[in-house]
Amino acid sequence: xxxxxxAVCGYGNLGRAVERALAASDDLFPAAVFTRRPQxxxxxxxxxxxxxxxxxxxxxxxxxxxxxxxxxYDLAWQTPRCAEFLPFVDSFDIHSQARRHFDxxxxxxxxxxxxxxxxxxxxxxxxxxxxxxxxxxxPGGHTATFWGxxxxxxxxxxxxxxxxxxxxxxxxxxxxxxxxxxxxxDAPARAAQSLHVRECCVVAEPGADKKRIEREIRSMPGYFxxxxxxxxxxxxxxxxxxxxxxxxxxVIRAGRAPDASAHVMERALTLGSNxxxxxxxxxxCARAAVRLAKSGATGCRxxxxxxxxxxxxxxxxxxxxxxx
Amino acid sequence: xxxxxxAVCGYGNLGRAVERALAASDDLFPAAVFTRRPQxxxxxxxxxxxxxxxxxxxxxxxxxxxxxxxxxYDLAWQTPRCAEFLPFVDSFDIHSQARRHFDxxxxxxxxxxxxxxxxxxxxxxxxxxxxxxxxxxxPGGHTATFWGxxxxxxxxxxxxxxxxxxxxxxxxxxxxxxxxxxxxxDAPARAAQSLHVRECCVVAEPGADKKRIEREIRSMPGYFxxxxxxxxxxxxxxxxxxxxxxxxxxVIRAGRAPDASAHVMERALTLGSNxxxxxxxxxxCARAAVRLAKSGATGCRxxxxxxxxxxxxxxxxxxxxxxx
Numbered sequence: 108x109x110x111x112x113x114a115v116c117g118y119g120n121l122g123r124a125v126e127r128a129l130a131a132s133d134d135l136f137p138a139a140v141f142t143r144r145p146q147x148x149x150x151x152x153x154x155x156x157x158x159x160x161x162x163x164x165x166x167x168x169x170x171x172x173x174x175x176x177x178x179x180y181d182l183a184w185q186t187p188r189c190a191e192f193l194p195f196v197d198s199f200d201i202h203s204q205a206r207r208h209f210d211x212x213x214x215x216x217x218x219x220x221x222x223x224x225x226x227x228x229x230x231x232x233x234x235x236x237x238x239x240x241x242x243x244x245x246p247g248g249h250t251a252t253f254w255g256x257x258x259x260x261x262x263x264x265x266x267x268x269x270x271x272x273x274x275x276x277x278x279x280x281x282x283x284x285x286x287x288x289x290x291x292x293d294a295p296a297r298a299a300q301s302l303h304v305r306e307c308c309v310v311a312e313p314g315a316d317k318k319r320i321e322r323e324i325r326s327m328p329g330y331f332x333x334x335x336x337x338x339x340x341x342x343x344x345x346x347x348x349x350x351x352x353x354x355x356x357x358v359i360r361a362g363r364a365p366d367a368s369a370h371v372m373e374r375a376l377t378l379g380s381n382x383x384x385x386x387x388x389x390x391x392c393a394r395a396a397v398r399l400a401k402s403g404a405t406g407c408r409x410x411x412x413x414x415x416x417x418x419x420x421x422x423x424x425x426x427x428x429x430x431x
Numbered sequence: 432x433x434x435x436x437x438a439v440c441g442y443g444n445l446g447r448a449v450e451r452a453l454a455a456s457d458d459l460f461p462a463a464v465f466t467r468r469p470q471x472x473x474x475x476x477x478x479x480x481x482x483x484x485x486x487x488x489x490x491x492x493x494x495x496x497x498x499x500x501x502x503x504y505d506l507a508w509q510t511p512r513c514a515e516f517l518p519f520v521d522s523f524d525i526h527s528q529a530r531r532h533f534d535x536x537x538x539x540x541x542x543x544x545x546x547x548x549x550x551x552x553x554x555x556x557x558x559x560x561x562x563x564x565x566x567x568x569x570p571g572g573h574t575a576t577f578w579g580x581x582x583x584x585x586x587x588x589x590x591x592x593x594x595x596x597x598x599x600x601x602x603x604x605x606x607x608x609x610x611x612x613x614x615x616x617d618a619p620a621r622a623a624q625s626l627h628v629r630e631c632c633v634v635a636e637p638g639a640d641k642k643r644i645e646r647e648i649r650s651m652p653g654y655f656x657x658x659x660x661x662x663x664x665x666x667x668x669x670x671x672x673x674x675x676x677x678x679x680x681x682v683i684r685a686g687r688a689p690d691a692s693a694h695v696m697e698r699a700l701t702l703g704s705n706x707x708x709x710x711x712x713x714x715x716c717a718r719a720a721v722r723l724a725k726s727g728a729t730g731c732r733x734x735x736x737x738x739x740x741x742x743x744x745x746x747x748x749x750x751x752x753x754x755x
Contacts, residue, residue, distance in 0.1 A: 124688070124689075124690065127688075127689040127690060128688070128689055130689070131570070131571070131689040132570070202755065205751065205752075205755050206748075206751050206752050209751055226755055231755045233564070233568070235750075235754050235755045236739050238754045239739045239740060239742065239743050239750060239754050240557070240739060240742065242743055242754070243715040243718075243739075243742035243743045243744070244557070244708070244711050244712050244715055244742070245708075245711060246455070246456070246711070246744075247455070290701075292703075352692075363703075364448070364451075364452070364703070364704060364707035364708060364710070364711060365448075365451040365452055365454070365455040365707070366448065366451060366704060366707050368676075368702075368703030368704035368707045368708075369703040370700075370701065370702050370703055370704075370707075370708050371699070371700070371701040372698075372699075372700055373697075373698070373699040373700075373701075374696075374697070374698055375695070375696075375697040375699070376694075376695070376696055376697075377614075377694065377695040377697075378692075378694050379616075379687075379688070379692030379693040379694055380688060380690060380692035380694075383688035383689070383690050383692045383694075384568070384569075384688060384692075384694050386688070387568050387569060387570070387688060388568050391567040391568055394567075409751065409755060410739075411738065411739050411740040411747070411750050411751075411754070411755070412738045412739075412740055412747070413738055413739075414735065414736045414737055414738055415560050415563045415564055415567075415734075415735050415736075415737075415739075416563060416735040416736055418563065418564065418567035418568070419563050419566055419567045420567070420570075423735070423736070424530075426559075426563060426735050427529065427530050427533055427733065427735075428529075428530055430559050430562045430563050430566070430735065431526065431529050431550055431555045431559045431733060431735070
């Protein structure tokens with residue numbers, strides 16, 4: 108079997124994890140790395156490294172590109188441009204812009220006759236799929252998505268932008284009482300804000316006004332305003348010691364069938380490394396994108412549109428026999 | 432929106448639950464019931480009732496048939512025959528014969544230009560999908576499927592076939608230590624037999640030889656031989672009081688990413704009524720089958736082959752905005 112030739116685009120935590128996942132796979136391999144800083148990457152890998160701009164050109168030597176940049180700064184323009192040239196997978200995760208991003212990637216892919224998957228990963232991604240199955244299989248119910256305990260990179264960066272903050276990390280933590288409540292058939296629907304606590308661990312600059320820092324964090328619209336937020340001032344040493352990329356989450360759907368019987372569908376993830384698991388999902392999506400391309404499909408997909416068998420390295424007959 | 436006109440074929444616990452689920456739906460409705468005993472069904476429902484044999488004929492007035500008979504006695508021949516005439520969904524659940532059943536339904540459907548879904552439900556079905564996602568997203572891992580606590584109908588019937596047994600119910604119960612072990616990244620792979628205990632609650636005929644009954648149950652090949660089996664003799668009253676159709680189960684995938692980080696993916700179901708939940712899944716599959724038929728697809732599918740969005744009553748744009 109010829110291995111799928113995948114390009115890794117972006118060489119941060121996620122890009123490096125994708126390269127490792129490709130290298131560990133039996134049917135995919137890392138054929139190229141594209142990055143803004145090729146010298147830095149070249150010192151860390153044996154995979155051929157190229158300037159990011161070189162991605163946006165015909166690539167008969169590649170089967171698929173996995174875009175590992177930041178949703179806010181990179182993917183919004185990189186994915187549609189990449190779609191002009193080859194099958195693609197990205198992990199675009201800004202919910203409020205997901206539809207526009209999909210439309211732009213879809214237009215580019217349809218125009219060029221390529222196919223790809225956007226907003227892949229665990230949320231959006233696997234959890235989107237679980238929310239969809241929950242609503243479809245238990246129509247008389249309510250869904251709650253819990254994130255954590257784990258670090259929110261976006262919220263941590265937002266805190267680091269506050270004057271007087273030297274470093275910060277924000278842990279999102281589900282409220283265990285809300286998790287228990289979400290499993291009750293007749294529980295009320297609740298906003299994400301009431302399901303979680305945002306724990307902000309902040310290293311202040313010497314002499315900084317901690318009261319003001321806390322006030323500014325709490326009132327940050329789109330990040331902390333309206334959320335249950337706790338601010339803790341910690342030492343640099345404390346923060347450094349607790350570095351780590353663990354994350355977790357669950358999607359709970361509970362409700363009643365037409366005969367009034369109570370049911371719970373639950374998905375739980377416990378991740379030792381958020382980028383390592385996301386990388387695994389992206390690689391499975393790359394496999395699916397290449398298969399879709401081979402079947403003649405064009406345009407953009409999300410994980411809601413992909414038959415699960417396409418993620419699996421084995422073919423349909425094996426799955427029928429072994430997994431059904 | 433025109434509602435999907437669905438036929439319910441078979442009018443036992445599952446068929447009645449499917450009829451209720453269709454009636455509760457906004458986009459599907461129960462247009463006909465086909466059964467071997469039409470008089471019995473007609474006394475219980477306002478849906479038009481027909482002789483089972485009438486199903487196997489052209490039905491321009493129907494969009495899809497949901498086959499609710501027994502895997503062992505009905506579906507093996509009913510599904511392929513039904514496939515000659517209209518889109519179909521069944522819950523065929525005999526794992527060892529699933530591939531042959533698929534092939535027969537597939538041949539009939541391809542010949543007739545229809546499309547359908549076999550082996551739908553929660554296991555096989557939703558759990559098949561979860562096992563597939565587990566292997567695809569966490570390749571370096573092991574999967575364990577737990578069933579219960581809940582009644583196994585097939586095993587209960589097998590016990591009732593033993594001479595001297597008046598009634599019986601078999602509860603499958605996961606071993607909680609094995610559930611905990613399955614979440615460890617480096618746990619050994621274990622056969623289903625070692626993950627469960629089969630609790631057999633047996634009402635013996637007066638004067639029957641209980642030692643012989645217990646011996647015959649324990650040594651029944653394909654059912655109890657090789658399983659951790661416990662036989663309890665109970666009164667008829669005890670058994671009747673504990674009637675109920677609750678079931679539960681979980682699929683746990685645990686393992687390591689290429690960077691050695693440990694991960695757990697888990698699906699858990701708690702079902703107040705096994706037939707009511709299975710019926711909900713079958714109805715969502717009927718919706719998917721009708722959409723596949725409209726798109727011109729033919730042949731047989733399992734839930735591994737179906738894009739999740741097809742199960743959901745709303746269209747793709749809504750899902751992109753609300754669920755992603």
